[in-house]
Amino acid sequence: MKSNNKSTLVRNKSDRLNQCYLVLHSVRVSALINLTSLGKLPCFSYKNMAQQQSSLICSFVARGTVILVEFTGFEGEFTSIATQYLQKLPSSNNKLTYNCDGHNFSYLVENGFTYCVVAVESAGRQIPMAYLERVKEDFNKRYGGGMAATAQANSLNKEFGSKLKEHMQYCMDHPDEIIELAKMKAQQAKDDMRKGIEKILSRGISCSLSCSSEPQVFIRPRRRKMRFQNMKLIVLAIIIALILIIILSVCGGFNCGK
Numbered sequence: 001m002k003s004n005n006k007s008t009l010v011r012n013k014s015d016r017l018n019q020c021y022l023v024l025h026s027v028r029v030s031a032l033i034n035l036t037s038l039g040k041l042p043c044f045s046y047k048n049m050a051q052q053q054s055s056l057i058c059s060f061v062a063r064g065t066v067i068l069v070e071f072t073g074f075e076g077e078f079t080s081i082a083t084q085y086l087q088k089l090p091s092s093n094n095k096l097t098y099n100c101d102g103h104n105f106s107y108l109v110e111n112g113f114t115y116c117v118v119a120v121e122s123a124g125r126q127i128p129m130a131y132l133e134r135v136k137e138d139f140n141k142r143y144g145g146g147m148a149a150t151a152q153a154n155s156l157n158k159e160f161g162s163k164l165k166e167h168m169q170y171c172m173d174h175p176d177e178i179i180e181l182a183k184m185k186a187q188q189a190k191d192d193m194r195k196g197i198e199k200i201l202s203r204g205i206s207c208s209l210s211c212s213s214e215p216q217v218f219i220r221p222r223r224r225k226m227r228f229q230n231m232k233l234i235v236l237a238i239i240i241a242l243i244l245i246i247i248l249s250v251c252g253g254f255n256c257g258k
Contacts, residue, residue, distance in 0.1 A: 055127065059168060061113065063113055067086075068153065071162075092109070106118075108129065110136065117132055127179065130171060
């Protein structure tokens with residue numbers, strides 16, 4: 001009985017150590033979700049120390065759950081784990097990052113296509129996301145005309161696989177530039193948002209000003225028009241009353257028909 005309890009405790013401890021977490025992040029919201037539904041995920045091992053020093057490990061582009069092109073320079077189960085996460089991604093446009101065993105699985109979902117890169121956790125999130133933005137722009141320029149919508153699984157490896165490697169290498173060789181560009185884009189997005197809010201507020205102010213100035217410009221003519229219409233109704237009522245009085249006086253009351 002004691003041995004069974006001991007084995008159960010060891011197994012529970014092992015399960016807790018092997019749990020991974022999903023970090024969903026947008027412009028302002030971040031949430032941490034326990035990924036027990038994916039089961040026990042393996043720890044990753046590198047072939048040599050040179051591989052361990054690389055911040056970006058592998059990448060792919062998928063249409064829905066169909067991987068169209070992928071690149072990986074290292075041995076391991078990175079693509080397999082990334083594909084498991086791909087099955088659980090929301091279909092709406094989003095940016096997500098799964099964290100497992102010291103690795104970030106970053107995803108950019110846009111218009112039915114998913115761009116993924118696996119990176120070491122120490123690389124942070126800015127460089128992987130900036131890399132995905134570069135891949136998305138390049139991919140759309142090449143295949144945005146419709147070829148990507150009908151391509152078969154892994155059919156673009158020969159054409160675009162080397163491009164994934166090139167973008168990956170550039171981001172690893174120029175991290176400061178990539179981070180600075182990411183900050184500039186974030187600042188530009190904030191500026192655009194602020195300008196949009198300012199426009200909405202200015203429209204509201206101009207509307208309130210026009211409403212407040214309306215009595216001086218429009219109310220007087222409107223009042224004159226309403227008074228004129230009221231006068232016409234009064235005159236018409238007087239005429240009708242006079243006609244009724246004449247008829248009644250001539251007929252001697254309401255007995256004109258007798």
